[in-house]
Amino acid sequence: MVQQTSLLFPRLCKAVSMHNVILVGVDGSSNSNRALDWAIVEANIRNWSLRLVSTFPSTFVADPIVGASYALAARQEAQAVLDQATKRAEDQGVRTEAHVESGDATNVLVEHSETTKLAVVGKRGRKGFVGRLLGSVSSGLAAHSHCPTVVVPQGHDTTATELEDGQGTRGAPRNERGEQSTMQPTFFEAVNAEDPPRQQESALNGLSFTGQIVIAVDSGMQGPALWEAAEMARVHGKPLALVSVTGAPVGDLGWSPPVKDSDPYHEEELAKLTRVITAVAARYPDVKASPHLFIGKPAEVLVHTTQTADLVVLGTRGLGGFPGLLLGSVSQAVLHHGRSPMMVVPGANTVS
Structure with a gap:
């Protein structure tokens, strides 16, 4: 069953205990979908449910009519993303609850992490900057979450080993510039x-x-x-x-x-x-x-x-x-x- 929170009726109190729920931030990006797939597998193994959260930014617009129109469009977009994620999870037999909320995505997810046992996010979201390896939401949630947070990287496939180098492995280690690394521990190797x-x-x-x-x-x-x-x-x-x-x-x-x-x-x-x-x-x-x-x-x-x-x-x-x-x-x-x-x-x- 899908449960949804309404922006008109914010949560009145905060639960003090964590539940057997996996929190997943969804934004419709391919990275987000990979994180969702990882969470679906984990939920099925543990017989836990998913809490899917989609957010849209709060933006101040001087004209109230324009502002209301923007908020409605942004909410509808977030809801569409949430609906797709919910169907993806429920098609795999996972129980879900769905939340659309306005505000900073990191803050919203951190708040939700107080009442869940695990959080899962993609390494970079839809609005990540080109060349940035770790998104602000994933890094912010990992640093501030009240529960363990799993960050699922680009290219990770829950159904295969890894496919980036075409040889069935995750490839040779690379340094911070993406070059092959020549890691040498100081005086004895691994x-x-x-x-x-x-x-x-x-x-x-x-x-x-x-x-x-x-x-x-x-x-x-x-x-x-x-x-x-x-x-x-x-x-x-x-x-x-x-x-x-x-x-x-x-x-x-x-x-x-x-x-x-x-x-x-x-x-x-x-x-x-x-x-x-x-x-x-x-x-x-x-x-x-x-x-x-x-x-x-x-x-x-x-x-x-x-x-x-x-x-x-x-x-x-x-x-x-x-x-x-x-x-x-x-x-x-x-x-x-x-x-x-x-x-x-x-x-x-x-x-x-």
């Missing part, structure tokens, strides 16, 4: 944390997280992002890859110590990851979790994981974030350049 450090240049590019949920773990920290990732892994029956990325202990000096000198540092970080793995196993015994330890630049390594991962989960802050920033620089970079769906989870971490 390794499974159970292995000793290694310096093989092909290790990072050969690493695949296909079919896995990736969670970025900040030096043994636990928090809401970790548990959301573990829950996603449980619900979808997928392995959980715990990825920890830390800078070299000698700093960014452009040179590397011998591997034997880095072993104590590696063991210390491995011990932190092992404690997190133990905590996950205690709460989610059916989830297969694996630790992966990297030394290098967190944003570059995490963007690389989005080349193959089914979902990459990030905290709003961490991995070197500064106090006062709602969305840390690493999370922002991954959202901008990531190529798989990415979940941003609000809340603070705790030391394991």
